[in-house]
Every structure is written in structure tokens, then in C-alpha cells.
Amino acid sequence: MYEIWLMANIVWEMALGVWPLVAAAALLWVGLLVLAWRRRAAAAGPAWTPALVAGALIAAVAFVAVPALTRSSLSELSYWVDWLSLAAIAAAAGAAAFAFAWPLVRLWHSFRSPHPTSVSQGA
């Protein structure tokens, strides 16, 4: 339990260190979700699959790039705990990418929709 509490505090303090960025990203995400919700009637294309693909791509990029971004390299990963940790970090990056991609894809579909009047259905 202590280790979970400690990790939660570490994440909190890391977020506090870049709180303007975190706040801006959170606002942007909420804004995107609201927009996607309001225009959901016009969004007719699939959003899950493209968003999942975007998330998977970002996760793959993170998996390769994070060691170098932390002044290490993939060649230093010689221990299963290292691989697990890196996979978790990459998964978190992928999840964040998915969270942003999903409303963006929905919005993209809604703006491409040939039935703009259907937007009002969500109001």
C-alpha cells in the first residue's frame, strides 16, 4: 500500500511540476469531448478503430523513444522488470494518445458529414 501511495505522490509531484501544460491538456481534452458529444449526431464514421491505431502508433514510438529521452537506450534493457516498466510507460502514452484521438476522429467525421443539420439532434 505504501508503495502505491508513494507512486501516486510521485505522479502528483511530476504533474505539479508541469501543471500549466497538464491543465491546458486537460482543458483541451474536455473541450474536445464536449465538442464531440455535441456533434455526435453528425459523426457517422468509425472512431474507435482510428483512435486505437493512433494510440498503438504512439505507444510504439514511446517504447522506442523513451529510453533515449531519459538518457539511456534500449540496449540497457536487460531485465524483465525494465521491459515491463517500459511497456507500461508506452501503454500510458498510447492511452493518452487514444484519449485525444477518439474525440478528434469523431469531430473529423462530423465535419465531413453530408448532413450538417443533424448536428442539432444532439442539442
Added chain:
Amino acid sequence: MTAPVTPSRGASTRRQWLKAAGAAAAGAGALAATVPARAAAIKTSARIVIAGSGLGGLAVASRLSELLDGATITLVDAKREHHYQPGFTLVATGVWPVDKVRDSNAGYLPDGVQWVQEMVAGFDPAGNVVVTAGGRRIAYDYLVVATGLHLDYAQIAGMDVAAIGTNGLASVYASPQAAAVTWGALDAFRAKGGHAVMTLPAGPLKCAGAPLKMTFMVADRLKQAGTLSASKIDFHTGLPTDTVFGVKVVNDAVLGRWKALGVHTHYLSKLVAVDIGARRATFATPEGERSTVDYDFLHVVPPMRAPDVVKQSDLAWKDGPFAPGGWLEVDKATLQHRRYPNVFGIGDINGTPRGKTAATVKKSAPVVAGNLAALIAGRPMTETFDGYTSCPLIVREGSAMLIEFDYEGRLTPSLPMIEPLQESYLAWLMKVRMLKPAYVAVLKGHV
């Protein structure tokens, strides 16, 4: 052709959103379950003085301000800048810029805690008074000694702290600036290579892993520059044969790696003098036999002792192994002074068998604050400290070993699945990205 959105899809989406919100709430609930439970604050009018504003002093101040209601808590220290000392080795080896280890004490002072911005000049434990450098006498009911230790560079003849960074002279401990210019000296040295002389005195040290990390990183920087094969690294220690670290399994692991790197070890060899201009260091054996070596790069680790204000007070050990250094005489389990029960100690100043690291403070601050609060409340002190210390031992840029141990030298990994002696990217990642946020959480009394 896009399909029209039906109400059922909308309802389905709404359900999905509600499910997501429910999952988030459940996650928050699970996290809340890990939050340590806190008892109601103890009502008291006790006057508590905390001498020192390093990690130990601020962490205890933060915890006491939560545990006590009505106490007068006074922090005494002239230092305004706060140093993240565990980051000094990263600065000194070119991994971090120096500004990452500099901060302000004011930002971490808990609400309601008074700050007397003067150095402590004297302790009068019999009279329950602390005297400041300005002559102010501050009476207390309870005292927490958190002064840190004294870097005794003066024991090395010819040593000049102001000259660190020049003529191949390096020392990671003195200050953030010293760490920064140590990197300058190392960076210049690695370009051409040559003779590196690393040192380690006998006696208690803060972060006893730092001299080892510096040695590993000097080797790694030379290797990166392609000058390792044209260089020689000598490690001189005042410790007995085959000893560079107090925990045997770690010691043996380090020596094995150094052998592979070509680091030459010299035991019972204490740095006693340095001629900075001539780049010449003098070592002495316990029998007084002296030898002089020329160097291109010298890493000085000073002997360490209690500051004079503690050493010359009645708070210091009077006999035993901690008496020569003047360390604070505390019980190693409760961290309460052995002769003055209203006095506690935390951090580097404590005369305890091991542990002068930030990790030690992380685990001992709750013990000191908890026992002091219990004493004030008239309850038995139940918190005990096992000597926990942690050392992310950097073995090269990008890899480290996460070593945790207790008073007895037993390895005590926080995460049992992690093998302490295994070189690991995770340990490196923790060192460069995660331990500073953990340190800040300790400062705030959260962990």
C-alpha cells in the same frame, strides 16, 4: 453515405460515458484506500524548535504541523536555498543541469511554522534553549536536531574548495556549484584521458554511494569519449582491504564490476594532502606511511563529522564509535536522544550505524514526528526505525542498481521482484526522473 445517428446509439454512448465515469470513480476510490490514515491532531501548546532546514528539518516540520494543533513550531536556519543533494552526482557527471538541484526553502515551509533565519550557534539542552548566531535565545519544550553534517575539507592539507573545477580538481559534495564545475573538470579530462584518482575516506559519510557512482561515471565518460584505454583509474580508500562499501554483497558486486572496468583499488590509503597547482595528491596509511601520486583528475571526498555546534555541545556522543565525529547521541530505533528525552534527531547528524541519505529521512521522518507527538500526548512511543537506506547506484549512463538496506546491512528491496544487484534501466529511470518528485513529497510530509 453516413448512417443517421439513432437515439439508441446516443443512449448507448451515454451509458458508456457513465460507465467510464464510474470506472474513474472506482479508480479514485482504490487510490484513496492507499492514503495513510491520520489520527486527529493533538491539542498542545508545546514549543518545538527544529534546528536545520534540510530535508529532515522540513519533513518533520511538515508532519508535526499536521499532527499537532496549537504547537509553536520554530525552524532555525539561515539557509534560504534548498539543495536536492541526491542530484549532485547527476550534475557532476553531466546528466543534469545545475538548476535542477536548486530550490527555495521558503516554498516548503508549512503554514504556521515560524522561520528564524539565523544559524544555530549553540545548544543548551539542560536549559532547553537554542542560541542563534545573532545571540537570540530560543526556549523550547522539544527540540529536533536536523543540522546536517560538516564537510571537513580542512583535514586535507592544501585543499581549497574554491579551486574545485580547476586543475582537474573535482568534488561532488561541496555545493551545487562545485558539482557543476566538477562536470566541467571531468568533461575536459575525458577528452584526452589520463590518470584519474578517486578517493573515499573512512568514517561515516553522507551518501556513501556517491564516490562509487562518480568512479563508475568517470569510467563511462572516458569510454564514451574513446579515451578509457589510454587512461588509468585509481581508487584510494581509507577503508580496509577489499572494502569500498559497508554492505558486503554490494561491495563485492561493485569490486567485480570495477575489476572488469580496470579500476585499481588501494586500501588503507587516506587522502591527506593535495597540491592543486602541481596536480599531486598525497595519501597516508594508518601507520603514517605517505605516498604521492600525480593526477590529471582528482575526485576529493572529504572526511565528514558533526558541525561544531553539535560536536561541542552536550548533545554529542561522549564515548563509543560516534564520539570522535561528535555525532548526535540518539537511540537508533526511536531516534530520541539517549540522555535528553525531549530531544530527537533526524538525518545526517544522527550517530547511528548507517544511513545518511534522503531515503533515510523518508523513512525516519514519520518515526521522529510520530514519537515526538506521542511524547507530547503522554502516550508510549511506538514508532521504530530499522535504518532503512537506499542508494540508486549508477553504474553507467543509462543503468543503475537500486540498493536498499537496513542497519544490519540486510538488503530490503521495496519491490521484492526487483533484484537489487541487477543493473537496470528502471533503477536509472527512478534516479533521473522519479526520486526528485518523491523527495518533494517527503519535504511536504506526504510520504
